[in-house]
Structure formats: structure tokens, C-alpha cells
Amino acid sequence: MVERYAREEMAKNWTQHARYAAWLEVEKAAVKAWNKLGLIPDSDCEKIVKNATFSVERIEEIEAITKHDLIAFNTSVSESLGEESRWFHYGMTSSDAVDTGVALQMRDSLKIIIEDVKMLMESIKKRAFEHKMTLMVGRSHGIHGEPITFGLTLAVWYDEVARHLKNLEETMDVIAVGQISGAMGNFAHAPLELEEYAMAELGLKPEPCSNQVIHRDRYARLATALALLASSVEKFAVQVRHLQRTEVYEAEEYFAKGQKGSSAMPHKRNPILTENITGLARMIRAYAIPAMENVALWHERDISHSSTERFWLPDAFITTDFMLHRMNSVIANLTVMPENMMKNLNLTGGLVFSQRVLLELPLQGVSREDAYRIVQRNAMKVWEEIQKGKPTTNEKGESLYLQYLLADEELRASLSEEQIRECFNFDYYTKNVDAIFNRVFK
Incomplete structure (x- = not known):
């Protein structure tokens, strides 16, 4: 002892x-x-x-x-x-x-x-x-x-x-x-x-x-x-x-x-x-x-x-x-x-929302393979900017990833600006927290 x-x-x-x-x-x-x-x-x-x-x-x-x-x-x-x-x-x-x-x-x-x-x-x-x-x-x-x-x-x-x-x-x-x-x-x-x-x-x-x-x-x-x-x-x-x-x-x-x-x-x-x-x-x-x-x-x-x-x-x-x-x-x-915590959540310029965009595209008839290619292509651009020390938001407070997605013509052929912006909603990720807590803290 x-x-x-x-x-x-x-x-x-x-x-x-x-x-x-x-x-x-x-x-x-x-x-x-x-x-x-x-x-x-x-x-x-x-x-x-x-x-x-x-x-x-x-x-x-x-x-x-x-x-x-x-x-x-x-x-x-x-x-x-x-x-x-x-x-x-x-x-x-x-x-x-x-x-x-x-x-x-x-x-x-x-x-x-x-x-x-x-x-x-x-x-x-x-x-x-x-x-x-x-x-x-x-x-x-x-x-x-x-x-x-x-x-x-x-x-x-x-x-x-x-x-x-x-x-x-x-x-x-x-x-x-x-x-x-x-x-x-x-x-x-x-x-x-x-x-x-x-x-x-x-x-x-x-x-x-x-x-x-x-x-x-x-x-x-x-x-x-x-x-x-x-x-x-x-x-x-x-x-x-x-x-x-x-x-x-x-x-x-x-x-x-x-x-x-x-x-x-x-x-x-x-x-x-x-x-x-x-x-x-x-x-x-x-x-x-x-x-x-x-x-x-x-x-x-x-x-x-x-x-x-x-x-x-x-x-x-x-x-x-x-x-x-x-x-x-x-x-x-x-x-x-x-x-x-919020500062770090925004550190990667909106990349944390990539799966939400990925899952939205098949709902509009885009194949999984094409959806992944489009979403990853824009994500890699953001990583390159981060590596260079570039700002991850613009003067409007829009994330770099959102900016790239809105400018992607192939993506815009399937998703409207409103649909893309909705993918960047934090509430989507907390909608089941109450239900999870009810399961854990019985």
C-alpha cells in the first residue's frame, strides 16, 4: 500500500x-x-x-x-x-x-x-x-x-x-x-x-x-x-x-x-x-x-x-x-x-457537414458514387486552403466548404442553394439527444 x-x-x-x-x-x-x-x-x-x-x-x-x-x-x-x-x-x-x-x-x-x-x-x-x-x-x-x-x-x-x-x-x-x-x-x-x-x-x-x-x-x-x-x-x-x-x-x-x-x-x-x-x-x-x-x-x-x-x-x-x-x-x-468547443467545431470550415450533403444527393437521384465524388472533391479543396493557413469563413461568416459547394455547378444541378444551406444546420445533429438521454438515464 x-x-x-x-x-x-x-x-x-x-x-x-x-x-x-x-x-x-x-x-x-x-x-x-x-x-x-x-x-x-x-x-x-x-x-x-x-x-x-x-x-x-x-x-x-x-x-x-x-x-x-x-x-x-x-x-x-x-x-x-x-x-x-x-x-x-x-x-x-x-x-x-x-x-x-x-x-x-x-x-x-x-x-x-x-x-x-x-x-x-x-x-x-x-x-x-x-x-x-x-x-x-x-x-x-x-x-x-x-x-x-x-x-x-x-x-x-x-x-x-x-x-x-x-x-x-x-x-x-x-x-x-x-x-x-x-x-x-x-x-x-x-x-x-x-x-x-x-x-x-x-x-x-x-x-x-x-x-x-x-x-x-x-x-x-x-x-x-x-x-x-x-x-x-x-x-x-x-x-x-x-x-x-x-x-x-x-x-x-x-x-x-x-x-x-x-x-x-x-x-x-x-x-x-x-x-x-x-x-x-x-x-x-x-x-x-x-x-x-x-x-x-x-x-x-x-x-x-x-x-x-x-x-x-x-x-x-x-x-x-x-x-x-x-x-x-x-x-x-x-x-x-x-x-x-464551438470554435473548434468551426475550425475545418464546415467539413463536419459533409455527410449531410452526401446523403442529400441520392434523394435527388444522384448515385452514391457520384455523390461521394462531388462532396469529397470540394472537401479536399477546403483541406488545401486550411494547409495554407487561409481563413475558413468569409466576411459574411459563411464557411469555406459552403462557399465551394454553392459554386459547384455539378452539385447545383441537383441541389438548390436553400437545400445546401440547410445541410449546415446544427439542429440536425442534436434532434435525437433527448431520446438518447431517455434511453441512458432511465
Whole structure:
């Protein structure tokens, strides 16, 4: 865990104390289950549930000798009990406590992530409606395409995050699973009822068919869900970074009073938050690799997964949580520049309307091939003028492309001046925005 990228609410779920506290919760649930089954007397059960505790420092002392953290934990807890300690960890294997404890940590952490995602969705939705009809140019391959609205861009983001929310909620069902099935998962030393009672106490589902561990495809599902989420958040961040480029300058991260952008260039206002998010996404995706490699354990279990999970599980949750809050802040405080969006929309002298003209010609009986040739021929003239640095509008405010089209005799044989001018109407490109919003924001 890097403290720089950790929020306390999430980080506290992954401290050593939290790890042992989760184990203790599992062990107490098992004791209660044994009591319900009639093995552990009421008095001993009550003493264990009330008095069982541990010391992180003591566990570390014992582990230095035993080289086994769960045994060290059990010894530390037993030191806080009397004769009733004989029932502690009865009929269980280490992974019953460890894996089920991790399931509790994952469940609680995923709840935070899900709430983070809902928060992000609300911020995106608010800005989407604010800029529902804010015109901007749509780009493909980085090149101007056709008019869109910034609200539509944000609607795309909202819909994408909504898919991640559904995936995370489904992932919760996959990872909120525990086990108390014994050393080989065959319930030789503890009945299935014990596991059922204990899991009900913990709010988990029993692993239907375990071996010594909870199966790691469940963990991999979690890791890939977080990686996919991080990739989408990075997508949004990259878009903001592009929009903040000086040559584009349609949106900008909030720049606080007193903030500095460069030690050498006082004028700089850099997109540092979204650049940071881009880097964090790379780390979160990387955590999916060991998670997937951990699926292939030897036979009923080996311990090759353990070391990687001590890294990737806390780091993936903590980093994703931080990233979501940072992205939420970026969107909530994003400075949007409609005037610059319109300026850029007009930058190519009306070329963004070429398809509208292309589609109008066949309606007048012109073949698709001839229509494309006529429309592209005039578009290339505009590009040549732009390359020379020529103005893209005349003194009347008419775009260069419109001027060329109006002067094209072959085109004018099929389209009137009024029909051509109507092709340059921005309203044509926003007529379905309301309908799209109704589909996205149900």
C-alpha cells in the first residue's frame, strides 16, 4: 500500500489488525456453530465469544518462531482464554479461517467500491444534463468528424460505468463465499451443517464444493472486474487530458488558487489528476495477472497464491477506491468551455457537414458514387486552403466548404442553394439527444 494513494475508509480494511480481526470473526462463528450443534457447552461458547482477543505484536513474536501466521494467531488468542481455548479452531484448517476472513474483507471493501461507483455516476449524470446540448466536434482517429454534444460524451461514460456497477454487484455474489470444510474440503472432521451455520452468522454463502481453499477463480473475477473498471476510468481521464491540450482547450481540470504547474514554467496548467489516474489504472490492470495465475494451484492447494494476494488484494482495492474518488472530483469540478468547443467545431470550415450533403444527393437521384465524388472533391479543396493557413469563413461568416459547394455547378444541378444551406444546420445533429438521454438515464 502506498499511503499517497490510500483513503482511510478503505485502507483500514487491509491493516494487519483488520486481517486478524476477520480471522477472529470467523473463528467465533465456528464456535457458535459448534455450540448450536451441541459440541461446545454454552458456558465455553460464551467465554470464547466474549473474551477471545489477540495482539498483533504477540502474533509477530510467535510467528518468528513458528513460521506460520495462523498458528501464531491461534496461540495469541488462546493466551486470552482459559480451558475453553481447547475449542478454538476445532475441526478447522488454516484456510477455513484465512480464506473466509479474506472473503469478509473483500465483501466490505467491494461495498465501498460500489458506493464509489454510484457516486461517480451521479457526478457524470449531473454534468451530462448540464451540457446536454453543448455542441462540440466528435472525433475519430483524432480527426474532426461530425457535431455531437458534450452531454452525449458524458452519457456514454455514464452508461459504461452503469455496466461496471452491474458487473461489480454480480461479482459480490461470486466473492462473498466462505468455507469451514476441513483440511481437504471433505468435511471429515466437521459436518456440513457447521459451515452452513457459520456462514449464515457471517453473512456469507458456503463454497459449494471446496478443497483446502476457496477457489481462486473467484478472486480472479474480482481482479478483472476492478481492472475493467479502472480501464474505463482511464478512458475518461485520457479524454479530459486531450480536451485540455492547448491546441484543443475545450475542458480543463480545476486549477486551484496557489497551485503550481511547473518548477521552470510558471504559466503551466497541467492535467496532473487525470495523468495520475492513467498511471493508477496501469497498476490495477497489472494486479489481474497474478490473480489469474493463482487459479492454477496444485491439487487441493499450494501456497503460491498467498504472497501475491498480500500485495494485490489490498493494493487493488485501495488504488481503485482512490482513483474513483479522484475521477469523481475531476468531473464534478471540470471547467468546460462551450465557446472553445464551438470554435473548434468551426475550425475545418464546415467539413463536419459533409455527410449531410452526401446523403442529400441520392434523394435527388444522384448515385452514391457520384455523390461521394462531388462532396469529397470540394472537401479536399477546403483541406488545401486550411494547409495554407487561409481563413475558413468569409466576411459574411459563411464557411469555406459552403462557399465551394454553392459554386459547384455539378452539385447545383441537383441541389438548390436553400437545400445546401440547410445541410449546415446544427439542429440536425442534436434532434435525437433527448431520446438518447431517455434511453441512458432511465
